[in-house]
Amino acid sequence: MIHISSFHSVMFxxxxxxxxxxxATKTINLPPETAQLKKSAHPGYAIAQQKCSICHxxxxxxxxxxGMNLSQWTKEVTKMQHAYGAPITDDDIxxxxxxxxxxxxxxxxxxxxxxxxxxxxxAKTANAAADSKNTELKNIDLKxxxxxxxxxxxxxxxxxxxxxxxxxxxxxxxxxxxxxERYRQNPEALEIVMKNIxxxxxxxxxxxxMPPFATLSNAELKALAQFVLSQ
Amino acid sequence: MSADKxxxxxxxxxxxxxxxxxxxxxxxxxxxxxxxxxxxxxxNGERELIAYPQKRKLMRITTRPPHLETPFAVFxxxxxxxxxxxxxxxxxxNIPMSIDPDKYQLNISGHVKKPISLxxxxxxxxxxxxxxxxxxxxxxxxxxxNPRVFGAQLGNGSMGNARWVGVSVKxxxxxxxxxxxATLALFNGLDMPxxxxxxxxxxxxxxxxAMDGEPMLAWEMNxxxxxxxxxxxxxxxxxxxxxxxxxxxxSEIKVLDTALEGQDGFYMNTAYRLPDNxxxxxxxxxxxxxxxxxxxxxxxxxxxxxxxxxxxxxxxATLLKGIAFDGGSGIQQVEISIDNGxxxxxxxxxxxLGRYSFREWQFxxxxxxxxxAVLMVRATSNAGETQPMQASWNPGGYIxxxxxxxxxNVV
Numbered sequence: 001m002i003h004i005s006s007f008h009s010v011m012f013x014x015x016x017x018x019x020x021x022x023x024a025t026k027t028i029n030l031p032p033e034t035a036q037l038k039k040s041a042h043p044g045y046a047i048a049q050q051k052c053s054i055c056h057x058x059x060x061x062x063x064x065x066x067g068m069n070l071s072q073w074t075k076e077v078t079k080m081q082h083a084y085g086a087p088i089t090d091d092d093i094x095x096x097x098x099x100x101x102x103x104x105x106x107x108x109x110x111x112x113x114x115x116x117x118x119x120x121x122x123a124k125t126a127n128a129a130a131d132s133k134n135t136e137l138k139n140i141d142l143k144x145x146x147x148x149x150x151x152x153x154x155x156x157x158x159x160x161x162x163x164x165x166x167x168x169x170x171x172x173x174x175x176x177x178x179x180x181e182r183y184r185q186n187p188e189a190l191e192i193v194m195k196n197i198x199x200x201x202x203x204x205x206x207x208x209x210m211p212p213f214a215t216l217s218n219a220e221l222k223a224l225a226q227f228v229l230s231q
Numbered sequence: 232m233s234a235d236k237x238x239x240x241x242x243x244x245x246x247x248x249x250x251x252x253x254x255x256x257x258x259x260x261x262x263x264x265x266x267x268x269x270x271x272x273x274x275n276g277e278r279e280l281i282a283y284p285q286k287r288k289l290m291r292i293t294t295r296p297p298h299l300e301t302p303f304a305v306f307x308x309x310x311x312x313x314x315x316x317x318x319x320x321x322x323x324x325n326i327p328m329s330i331d332p333d334k335y336q337l338n339i340s341g342h343v344k345k346p347i348s349l350x351x352x353x354x355x356x357x358x359x360x361x362x363x364x365x366x367x368x369x370x371x372x373x374x375x376x377n378p379r380v381f382g383a384q385l386g387n388g389s390m391g392n393a394r395w396v397g398v399s400v401k402x403x404x405x406x407x408x409x410x411x412x413a414t415l416a417l418f419n420g421l422d423m424p425x426x427x428x429x430x431x432x433x434x435x436x437x438x439x440x441a442m443d444g445e446p447m448l449a450w451e452m453n454x455x456x457x458x459x460x461x462x463x464x465x466x467x468x469x470x471x472x473x474x475x476x477x478x479x480x481x482s483e484i485k486v487l488d489t490a491l492e493g494q495d496g497f498y499m500n501t502a503y504r505l506p507d508n509x510x511x512x513x514x515x516x517x518x519x520x521x522x523x524x525x526x527x528x529x530x531x532x533x534x535x536x537x538x539x540x541x542x543x544x545x546x547x548a549t550l551l552k553g554i555a556f557d558g559g560s561g562i563q564q565v566e567i568s569i570d571n572g573x574x575x576x577x578x579x580x581x582x583x584l585g586r587y588s589f590r591e592w593q594f595x596x597x598x599x600x601x602x603x604a605v606l607m608v609r610a611t612s613n614a615g616e617t618q619p620m621q622a623s624w625n626p627g628g629y630i631x632x633x634x635x636x637x638x639x640n641v642v
Contacts, residue, residue: 016284016459027329028284028459033294055425056324057295065379066274076381083501085428163425 035059042109044099046214051088051096052080053211054160061104070101087158150223159213161224167231174205176231183229193225194218269302271386272539273374285458287315292383296321296422297460301388306554307535310581310589311363312391314453319460320368320389320474322432322498325423327480332464337403337448341417341485344408351450351464354398360447361396364470364587365556366477369503369525373628378515380628387533387635392556392589395468397449401442404484409438415487416441417495418467421480430497434476436469438486445470448481470587471559473525473630475503499524505625512623519626527558529632530618532565532592532610542640543598551578552593553608560614561586567594571605571636572620578608586613598641606637 016028035058037048052061068076074097080086081093088096101107156162164172183189196204198221200212216224267280269290278290283299292298299319305312332351340346368389373382383389404416415435424431436446448465450456457463462479469476475498491499504522505511513519532555543549555562561583566575581591598604611617622633 023331023333025329025331026459026463030297031281031283031294035294055429057293059291059293063275063278063292063384064381065374065384068379068381072381083497084424084430085426087426087428160426163427 033057035062037061038103040099040103040109042095042099042102043215044095044097045103046212047088047092048096048099050159050211050213050215051086051092054163055084055086061100064104066104066106068101068105070097070105070107073097073101073105073107076100087160089158150219152223152227155216155220155224159216164210173210176228180229180231189229190222190225193228194221197221197224271374271384273384273386274379275384276374276386283319283460285315285460286317286319287313289316289318290386290388292385296324296326298383299460300385301391303386303388303535305388306533306589307552310392310554310584310591311453312393312589314393314455314458314461317366317391317393317452317458317461318368318389320383321422321479323422323424323429325425327421330421330459330463330480335464335482337465337482337484339403339407339484339486342410342413342488343404343486344410347407349403349406354403354448354465355450357398357402359396360399360444361394362445362447362468362470362587363392363394363585364468365390365392365528365589366468366474367391367528367531367556369473369475369629370627372631375622375631376624376628377622378624380626382628389474392554392584393452394454395447395449396451397447397465397468399444400446400448400467400484401444403448404442404486407486409442409486410488412488413438413486414489415491417483417485417487417491418476418478418481419483419485420462420478421482430494432478432498433491433495434467434478435487435491435499436476471527473503473528475525503629504627505629510623511630512625515624525629528556529630530557530562530610530612530616531555531632532608532618533635534606534608534637537606537637537639540638540640542642543596545598545601545641548595548597550593551596551606552591554589554591555608555610556587556589557610557612557614557616559586560612560616562590563611563613563615565590565592565608565610567596568607568609569596569598569604572607572634575609598639601641604639604641606639607634609634 016026037045037052037058039045052058074093077093077097077100081088098107102109165174165176167176169175170178179193183192186192197213198216200210202210267288268277269280270277278292278300280288280302281291282288283297286299289299289301292300297319298321301312301316301318305316335351337349337354339349368385370383371385371389372387373380374384374386400416414437416438417433417435419431419433422432440446447468449468450465452458452461457466462481465481467476467478467481503525505525506513506519507521507523532553534551534553536550536552551567555565562580565578565580567578568575578592578594581593583590592608609618618632618634620634622631
């Protein structure tokens with residue numbers, strides 16, 4: 001893959017690679033993902049960034065017809081939870097729908113303060129099926145988690161962490177064991193990992209970007225970081 | 232899902248997203264170079280034109296997973312849609328990124344006498360069939376829906392016509408041997424959902440349809456191997472049916488002796504459904520009482536040689552041309568109106584490439600009055616189906632086939 005850096009932009013040449021072998025393996029490299037949700041002070045913006053990006057890019061939303069109302073957007077977000085198993089609670093649906101309808105649709109933007117975002121960490125996951133189907137979740141050792149009030153299993157399920165990470169091997173992102181190894185000697189490990197979960201990003205482990213998890217509380221970030229660093 | 236998906240292990244779940252600047256929210260403007268765009272004629276219709284592997288610049292609908300629409304001007308290039316212009320559509324973001332053709336296996340199981348696993352070379356050694364057939368997205372033209380509906384906001388470019396070469400599903404299933412009581416053939420490809428709670432993309436055909444000799448597994452498209460993004464190395468071709476059935480990177484055929492239920496049945500039983508009545512339609516904004524699975528293409532035609540609001544010279548003979556197609560009975564006639572539907576004349580049909588193919592038509596138009604004129608084309612199939620003058624509506628924005636109007640300015 002050839003990277004051509006110019007003053008104003010970074011361009012990629014995308015091509016199909018064939019290894020020079022008997023019958024060549026075909027490999028594909030795709031253009032970068034640049035689509036972003038429209039910024040908003042609405043609390044639904046951060047939740048939408050976090051939840052929607054688990055499964056798809058923001059252009060799914062950006063290209064929808066203008067002028068859809070709150071009821072229409074709510075039906076669509078409900079479909080994400082109901083039909084596609086998105087890890088969002090009923091409260092998330094309300095908040096995300098309000099953001100989408102006021103940012104992309106015909107709803108007048110409401111004035112909302114970030115304090116009103118209620119992230120109930122002990123709430124049941126929207127999809128109990130996710131727990132039963134995800135065997136990694138079943139095998140998690142909770143003994144290392146000091147903060148017993150935090151429901152770690154729910155946290156992992158609600159944010160679909162184990163769709164991209166496993167304990168011992170790379171899936172999309174690095175294995176938790178490998179992360180723990182990298183930061184084992186680092187006295188600031190906890191803060192670093194907490195910040196990385198919160199901001200997401202790429203180029204620490206590879207080019208695939210992790211979505212930001214900006215709505216998690218400090219306690220939740222700490223619980224997750226401690227869990228990761230103890231693997 | 233099943234173990235056969237693990238055959239392509241390397242990089243299977245890695246989608247290289249580049250620097251992911253979009254997700255970081257870093258102020259790396261993606262507009263510092265002039266982004267080439269095309270604008271479709273409906274609200275929020277601007278589309279970035281971007282070249283993907285093995286593709287010319289196409290309109291990007293979504294990035295992850297990729298969804299690309301063909302700019303409509305391509306259809307004036309000829310009856311066959313070039314591979315590098317052919318549209319691309321995935322539902323699930325876990326798409327294969329690396330495929331070793333030597334290790335590829337098509338697994339056939341279920342209500343069969345003998346489950347078998349076939350390599351590509353085994354498939355290619357079987358009796359070859361070919362068909363020229365239109366692949367049209369179920370939601371092609373959804374952007375024109377009035378009132379608008381959610382979904383991929385497509386113009387008229389999510390369709391393509393190609394010569395497909397491969398082996399018939401009938402031949403392959405006969406090797407496994409269908410047992411008595413078989414009801415359905417289930418088709419599944421390598422692409423997978425990100426979350427275990429998201430339904431996999433699975434389609435079924437009745438066993439009668441699967442065995443009627445027409446559905447085939449294609450490895451060749453217009454004389455070349457399939458483009459990666461169109462389903463390399465093999466794709467299910469269902470001539471006359473909407474594109475939702477044309478499963479890419481086909482890896483599994485399972486014969487069932489029951490109905491398909493549960494999560495695996497989502498893309499047959501919940502998605503891709505039409506109102507179950509004669510018009511496959513309901514009053515705009517309402518909900519259907521009963522639905523049925525989408526199936527056959529509806530007759531359709533387009534003018535490809537002129538754009539809306541183009542200027543034409545008074546008194547100058549202009550060759551108009553375009554395409555028409557239907558769900559497999561073939562095109563009987565394409566009529567044209569140059570006066571907004573008041574009067575109709577027959578066009579001249581082009582070479583017949585087969586009943587599932589685009590059929591070209593042409594007509595020499597000599598405008599004899601200055602000002603705006605409205606041109607329309609209307610196809611009638613050999614089965615007697617013709618296009619409606621008023622668009623019908625369904626909640627999914629599927630199967631649009633209304634007669635289109637193209638305005639010209641005679642100067």
